[in-house]
Amino acid sequence: MPHPLVVMKFGGSSVANADRIRRVARRIARARADGADLCIVVSAMGDTTDELLALAAAITEEPDPRELDVLLATGEHQSATLVSMALHALGVAAISLTGAQAGITTDGTYGRARIAGIDPARIRAEMAAGRVVIVAGFQGTSAAAMELAETTTLGRGGSDTTAVALAAALRADRCQIYTDVKGIYTADPRVVPDARQLPVIGYEEMLELAHQGAQVMQVRAVELGWVNNVVIEVLSSFEDAPGTLIREDPLVEQRNKVRGIAHDRNVAKVTLVAVPDRPGVARAVFAPLAEQGISVDMIVQNVGHGGATDMSFTVPRGELAKAKRVLEPIVRELGFREMTTDASIAKVSIIGAGLHNAPGYAARMFGALADAGVNIEMISTSEVRITCTIAEDQLEAAATALHAAFALAVPDQIDTGVTTPDPLAVPDQLDTGVADPLAVPDQLDTDVATPEPAG
Ligand code: ASP
Ligand code: MG
Numbered sequence: 001m002p003h004p005l006v007v008m009k010f011g012g013s014s015v016a017n018a019d020r021i022r023r024v025a026r027r028i029a030r031a032r033a034d035g036a037d038l039c040i041v042v043s044a045m046g047d048t049t050d051e052l053l054a055l056a057a058a059i060t061e062e063p064d065p066r067e068l069d070v071l072l073a074t075g076e077h078q079s080a081t082l083v084s085m086a087l088h089a090l091g092v093a094a095i096s097l098t099g100a101q102a103g104i105t106t107d108g109t110y111g112r113a114r115i116a117g118i119d120p121a122r123i124r125a126e127m128a129a130g131r132v133v134i135v136a137g138f139q140g141t142s143a144a145a146m147e148l149a150e151t152t153t154l155g156r157g158g159s160d161t162t163a164v165a166l167a168a169a170l171r172a173d174r175c176q177i178y179t180d181v182k183g184i185y186t187a188d189p190r191v192v193p194d195a196r197q198l199p200v201i202g203y204e205e206m207l208e209l210a211h212q213g214a215q216v217m218q219v220r221a222v223e224l225g226w227v228n229n230v231v232i233e234v235l236s237s238f239e240d241a242p243g244t245l246i247r248e249d250p251l252v253e254q255r256n257k258v259r260g261i262a263h264d265r266n267v268a269k270v271t272l273v274a275v276p277d278r279p280g281v282a283r284a285v286f287a288p289l290a291e292q293g294i295s296v297d298m299i300v301q302n303v304g305h306g307g308a309t310d311m312s313f314t315v316p317r318g319e320l321a322k323a324k325r326v327l328e329p330i331v332r333e334l335g336f337r338e339m340t341t342d343a344s345i346a347k348v349s350i351i352g353a354g355l356h357n358a359p360g361y362a363a364r365m366f367g368a369l370a371d372a373g374v375n376i377e378m379i380s381t382s383e384v385r386i387t388c389t390i391a392e393d394q395l396e397a398a399a400t401a402l403h404a405a406f407a408l409a410v411p412d413q414i415d416t417g418v419t420t421p422d423p424l425a426v427p428d429q430l431d432t433g434v435a436d437p438l439a440v441p442d443q444l445d446t447d448v449a450t451p452e453p454a455g
Contacts, residue, residue: 004173005127006031009041009137009163013180014237015079016046024178024237025086028132032092037127039170041137041163042083044075049138049156065110069139069153073099076136076159084134094132097122099151100141102133104162106152108142113152115140115161115224118169137162160221168228175230177217178237183244184209184216186408187261191399194409198259199242202249204353205259208385212349213264222246249353258352258361258406261399265346265392267297268320269377270327271312274337277304284334285311288326294319298347298380298389308337312378314389317343345377346395349387350402356383368405374398 008028015021032038044052052071056063063071080096087094103119126133137159142150154161160177167175184206187195201209203226210219216234225232225246235243275281282301289296299313315323320343331339355361365386369376374397378389390398403409 003035003037005037005039005170006174006176007039007041007163007167007170007172008176008178009159010043010083010237011159011177011179012043012046012048012079014178015042015083018082021045021079021082021086022089025083025090025092027178027237028083028087029090029092032132038132039123039127039166039172040083040132040134041159041166042076042079042134043137043159044072045079045082048075048078066150069110069113070151072153073136073139073151076138080134080136084132087132087134092132093130094134095126096134096136097126098136099139099162100149102135102166103144104135104140104165105144106140106142106154108150108152110150110152112155113140113142115154115165118165119144120166120169123166123170135162135166155218155220157215157218158220160218161224164221164224164228164230164232167230167232168224172230174233175225176233176235176243177221178235179216180236180238181216181234182236182239182241183234184214184246184260186259187399187403188214188263191263191396192261192403193400195403196409196411198244200245200247200249201259202353203246204384205249205351206246208349208351208382209260209262212262212347212351212385212387213266214260214262217246257412258350258355258408260351261402261406261408262349262351263346263395263399265395266317267314267345267347267389268317268341268343269312269314269345269389270320270323271310271340271342272327272331272336272338273310273340274308275301275311276334276336277307277309281334282311284330285327288330289315289323292322292326294323294326298378298387300378300380314345314347314378344392345389346392347387347389348395348398348402349385350406351385353384355386356381362386364405365402368401369398372397372401374401 010024014024028038028040049072052075056068056071084094084096101122103122105116106113107116123133139151139153142152163177164175183197184201185195185197189195203222207222210217210222232246233243286296294315297314301311302309320341327339350365374390374394376388376390380387
């Protein structure tokens with residue numbers, strides 16, 4: 001039987017210093033000793049990426065995007081080489097590769113490049129030669145041909161995308177995302193103390209959680225996993241405990257309930273007061289924002305009165321100043337009464353596949369918020385989510401009330417049924433010397449397609 005092929009990704013906090021790098025190396029060495037072929041993906045150490053960005057900003061207000069990407073890619077070069085050295089010190093054959101060496105090509109968009117293709121030939125050759133391959137995450141090259149090649153980065157948190165894309169390209173048996181939390185929770189445990197870890201979550205629900213602020217995994221990585229049907233396991237790099245599986249969830253229909261509460265503090269609200277109520281005005285507001293790359297989220301416009309209406313929307317908090325700069329001339333030109341902004345709001349969402357065809361969730365959500373004395377400012381919905389914006393200082397009260405109202409602390413009976421027969425759900429027992437879950441052949445990944453850039 002061929003060796004199982006496992007992609008293991010370690011985030012920045014897992015490789016933050018030499019001790020942690022040695023610890024990661026020991027974990028890799030154990031998995032290797034058990035016979036797996038390993039492709040490791042690493043993020044930059046700790047806050048390295050932020051520090052490099054700050055350095056560039058100290059040099060110039062507008063760093064050249066090409067140079068910035070080359071600079072940022074070095075963060076992952078550091079951690080990849082150091083993990084490789086730590087493995088050598090343990091007597092494990094290993095080699096680090098840049099994203100380009102690993103065969104990852106992207107489009108040419110600096111700062112948020114999309115993966116265009118992966119040629120895993122070099123990775124396979126290194127594995128065949130008995131080496132553990134350590135790939136620098138978060139980066140690729142704009143062209144396979146050397147004379148055209150430029151280093152690109154995949155956007156913040158992009159190492160997750162590297163890992164999932166490699167897992168798909170290598171048809172890996174497993175894609176493990178090691179991080180500083182134990183898995184995916186029903187809510188952020190720092191905000192809701194009785195939040196519970198989920199043994200399994202469907203792609204769609206995970207995607208919504210990630211979109212709505214759960215920072216465990218990059219949104220694009222979840223999309224890529226969904227498209228390619230890569231079963232992703234999120235687990236702690238600090239303790240040996242079962243993680244959470246992100247995969248197609250066949251029981252989603254039967255669960256038909258709220259699976260989690262997400263929150264996001266990284267929002268600000270813009271309100272345009274007395275906007276003329278006529279065709280073309282919304283375009284005049286949102287087209288320039290889009291041109292400046294400012295992502296607008298919840299948009300609320302009320303029924304017009306006397307030829308005018310108010311319009312509110314949210315933007316990421318860090319982009320509020322830019323949004324104001326873009327909109328000020330438009331407000332003047334089109335004769336709005338005024339523009340007000342509020343940066344002390346937050347979003348709180350309930351998420352669950354099946355919300356849309358089960359009435360009553362919205363009423364229950366609004367009721368729970370009312371009972372907790374939380375005022376709702378804006379509401380938006382999708383098929384799997386209801387989101388409210390509220391005052392940021394009421395976030396904990398709101399999330400806690402919703403967690404209780406939807407009984408999320410109580411384990412779902414169906415959970416037990418779905419995870420037990422699944423070999424991937426077996427906790428990693430490499431440490432205890434008990435049966436190796438990797439030895440169980442995996443049916444799920446056989447139809448993995450070549451990776452596509454995430455939708
Ligand atoms: N180092 C990059 C970042 O901090 C990529 C990653 O961590 O996944 O965004
Ligand atoms: Mg990071």
